[in-house]
Amino acid sequence: MLKIEGFSLSRENEKFMLINEMLIGSSMRINIFGNNDTGRSLLLKSIHGDYYNYGGQILIKDKSALFYKKKKKTILIDNTSHLLENESVWKNIIIPLPKVTARQKQKIMELCVMAQLGDKIGLKVKTLSSSSKKFIEIIRAVIQLPQIILIDDFENYFDDINMITALEICNFAINSGASIIATSKRKLDDFDVNYRIQDSKVVKL
Amino acid sequence: MKKGIFFQIVVIFIILLGWNLLHVGYQFQKDVFENNISDSPMMILSMQEDVLEQLKLRIEKKNYISDIIIIQDSVIAQTLISNYDLDDSKETLKSYILPTAMQISFVGEKFQIEQKLELERILLEYTPEVIHYFDSAKWQIAQNKISILTNGYYWGFGGFILFMLFISIFFRIHFEMKSNTFWKIFHSSGGHFGKRRKQFFFKSIHLAFIPIILNLALYYALKYFQLLSVEIDYRFFGIELLTIVISSLFAGLALGENLK
Numbered sequence: 001m002l003k004i005e006g007f008s009l010s011r012e013n014e015k016f017m018l019i020n021e022m023l024i025g026s027s028m029r030i031n032i033f034g035n036n037d038t039g040r041s042l043l044l045k046s047i048h049g050d051y052y053n054y055g056g057q058i059l060i061k062d063k064s065a066l067f068y069k070k071k072k073k074t075i076l077i078d079n080t081s082h083l084l085e086n087e088s089v090w091k092n093i094i095i096p097l098p099k100v101t102a103r104q105k106q107k108i109m110e111l112c113v114m115a116q117l118g119d120k121i122g123l124k125v126k127t128l129s130s131s132s133k134k135f136i137e138i139i140r141a142v143i144q145l146p147q148i149i150l151i152d153d154f155e156n157y158f159d160d161i162n163m164i165t166a167l168e169i170c171n172f173a174i175n176s177g178a179s180i181i182a183t184s185k186r187k188l189d190d191f192d193v194n195y196r197i198q199d200s201k202v203v204k205l
Numbered sequence: 206m207k208k209g210i211f212f213q214i215v216v217i218f219i220i221l222l223g224w225n226l227l228h229v230g231y232q233f234q235k236d237v238f239e240n241n242i243s244d245s246p247m248m249i250l251s252m253q254e255d256v257l258e259q260l261k262l263r264i265e266k267k268n269y270i271s272d273i274i275i276i277q278d279s280v281i282a283q284t285l286i287s288n289y290d291l292d293d294s295k296e297t298l299k300s301y302i303l304p305t306a307m308q309i310s311f312v313g314e315k316f317q318i319e320q321k322l323e324l325e326r327i328l329l330e331y332t333p334e335v336i337h338y339f340d341s342a343k344w345q346i347a348q349n350k351i352s353i354l355t356n357g358y359y360w361g362f363g364g365f366i367l368f369m370l371f372i373s374i375f376f377r378i379h380f381e382m383k384s385n386t387f388w389k390i391f392h393s394s395g396g397h398f399g400k401r402r403k404q405f406f407f408k409s410i411h412l413a414f415i416p417i418i419l420n421l422a423l424y425y426a427l428k429y430f431q432l433l434s435v436e437i438d439y440r441f442f443g444i445e446l447l448t449i450v451i452s453s454l455f456a457g458l459a460l461g462e463n464l465k
Contacts, residue, residue: 075395082393084386095387096396137394144395 006056034197040183048076073147085126154182209380218416231358239313247339269315377456409453
């Protein structure tokens with residue numbers, strides 16, 4: 001589904017991230033880990049189509065990022081909060097949905113209960129913790145069943161228990177064919193494939 | 206966002222109401238001045254009735270003539286006798302030869318300077334067989350008043366167009382900019398690109414048609430209950446609609462990339 005070939009990121013004529021080839025199929029959980037300033041966030045932005053200043057090519061279902069400029073098949077959850085702080089949890093989850101079907105409504109409730117947001121569905125987002133806010137963003141992404149969900153600095157928001165819950169929530173999209181690519185500073189468990197950024201190169205473990 | 210669109214609809218409705226009131230007021234006052242002209246007929250006297258008949262045939266088809274009445278000398282004599290109680294001198298009066306009179310009533314709206322000059326040229330051809338009497342001073346005063354009123358109306362009309370453009374463009378941009386955060390989150394959370402543009406278009410449709418329809422409904426309600434005598438031309442509502450549509454186009458252009 002995702003094919004990255006000869007990918008490189010440069011800063012002042014110095015290449016700091018190289019990927020010779022990365023193939024990611026559907027229904028996969030991928031973890032890319034490495035230190036700060038190794039280009040993890042830029043890689044995700046490049047896959048998402050928000051950053052174009054890179055070498056090589058990124059293809060999603062054999063089409064370049066430019067093809068998906070206006071009809072994105074990926075959802076990027078980055079470090080900044082993308083929530084309406086004065087709106088309820090429910091309103092924030094359904095923002096991108098054109099119409100909320102009964103099935104979606106039921107699924108959202110189930111996922112909210114899993115994330116311990118079941119009784120907070122009507123609360124304003126500004127009253128919640130940062131991990132709850134990230135759960136909202138993950139539920140919102142998962143319910144749309146995109147082809148790839150990109151999560152930057154996955155371990156930043158969750159402790160080990162919440163991390164397991166977050167991956168369980170992601171399973172809903174994974175079971176429907178979506179793949180998860182999460183970056184982190186350390187190697188995360190429960191992922192199908194782990195990549196390490198080592199000496200500016202992305203190496204499959 | 207819904208509050209924003211509702212507020213804009215109310216504001217545009219109120220401006221259109223003011224604009225329509227300006228038009229109705231202008232028409233009403235113009236009718237009053239034109240009725241003053243209609244109420245002042247021209248009297249033409251001639252000793253030769255056939256000359257008056259010829260004159261009547263020549264001018265009766267003119268669009269600024271509403272009515273022509275020929276009053277024969279016997280009728281004039283009878284009117285003088287009854288009006289001034291001259292029964293005793295009835296025979297004496299009958300022995301005089303009185304002129305035949307012709308009363309010309311005008312369509313106030315159409316009897317303007319060109320028409321007046323045209324009529325005077327025609328009457329000159331029949332001089333000295335006919336003598337005419339007309340209150341030109343009253344006609345001139347009415348014309349001057351209509352001219353001042355029309356100038357004022359055009360200034361007001363232009364002012365309303367500019368005001369409408371300014372207010373509606375300003376509000377559109379203000380409310381769209383205010384919703385930028387929402388749309389940023391909408392797009393970053395996976396919402397469809399192009400939805401904002403589509404929604405902008407639908408909002409424009411609402412803003413263009415709802416206030417106009419409300420004003421039209423109000424106009425027809427007043428006409429139905431016979432509370433309004435003045436007619437409003439359909440083209441006037443067309444200009445109002447066009448102004449709102451243009452304001453939406455300008456707002457769309459000004460917002461540019463924000464609408465993607």
